[in-house]
Amino acid sequence: MKSLGKFLIFTGQMFVRRESFKTYLSLVLDECIKVGFNSLFIVTIVSVFMGAVVTVQTAYNLVSPFIPDYVISLVVRDMTVLELSPTIIAIVYAGKVGSNIAGELGTMRITEQIDALEVMGINSTSYLVLPKIIASLLMYPMLVIMSGFLCIYGGYLTSLATGIISGHDYIYGIRYEFIEFNIAFALIKAFVFALLVASISAYKGYFTTGGALEVGKSSTAAVTNSCIAILLADYLLAQLLLA
């Protein structure tokens, strides 16, 4: 409870005594490259394979002759949009970006770089943390959209390669009874997860005390806490918006 209070004060502090808009713009752009562009590779790999695996396994489970083939790609589509792309990629994102944020801020803390900023009269929370959170909010939803495409495309490639279902059926399936709200739901989740990962990791890193060992611990704590928060939020959002 005490750390929740500290966390809220920490996030509140970001919005006081801000530097010039131009300074923030360049900081946010830098962070966007670190958070978004540098995650492209891992997100691509994970998404394509996830699509492939889900397609194969769904086909394996739906053996009844009464179920038409296109249901396989329909299931792949709904699982991808509702759960796999926003949530699984969020876990990957927490592992990559969360640990990076916590490690960077933790190192800056123990080597007194954060103190150096404060002595210059700069609000270190808004200077260091706010750009990371904004960048995360901008980039993560884009990663999710990309991941969704790649995941479904990965399934398509697999069905072509293995002949589980025909390409024609696959395309028919992913267009069948498409619910637009699911996309909005995925994006809402993306924004929430982006905020959670960036702010929790920044909090863990920013309040590191000690030495290199503690920086490692902060990184680990950032990833585990982010994952737990993601899964909790996932459940709550599903209850709120789908039930």
Place this chain on the structure above:
Amino acid sequence: MIEIIDVKKSFKEKDVLNGISGTFDAGKCNLIIGSSGTGKSVLLKCIVGLIKPDSGQILFDNRDFTSGDKESQTEIRREIGMLFQGSALFDSKNVEQNIMFPLDVLTNMSKEEKIERVNFCLDRVGLANVNDKMPSEISGGMKKRVGIARAIVNKPNYLFCDEPNSGLDPQTSMVIDELINEITKEYGITTVVVTHDMNSVIEIGEKVMYLYKGHKLWEGSNEDITNSGVKELDDFVFANRMMKKFR
């Protein structure tokens, strides 16, 4: 001139500073000495506002720093330069960007003016052709010099150095001490140096404050330090064998 009045600080149950008072004069290197763990760094951090003291006052040229509002605190902070124990250079920026950083965020100077000022400061601390180097590519002594250049780039009125020669060889230490002393004299800065190095005391200790377990036990110049009559200080001064011979 900086004046501190009855500064107290404790962490949890542990008293680290038990009411420290004193003054630090302009145009002088004011030394705070004492063995490790006596609260020197904590005192320095209280003075620059990184740690909030439990009680007591800190006056920068009669401007109250501790109880002033955010605005006036920020104003004073922008007149402060600080050299940290580990130099605290920003890892992601090269030497030039590190030194230019305070100018980028605190002033409206043009790019050319900033580069000129950076090169002037680099020259002043005796470095050349390192503008594009990253902090990880330069030696400890060079890092300290870059740290000093960054601390003085925005023409501070107050300069704080925490153990400026920790981790340096004796010769480089002396050069760094002298550099800090010269800069202080040249620009009339109020400089406060925290150290546990007796060589620094002998070299630049015009005005020395001795801390022992959170208490100020003695204050004076390096000329009087050997006959202070304070037992703890004598133990500190004559800790090594060579100094014992002088005794």
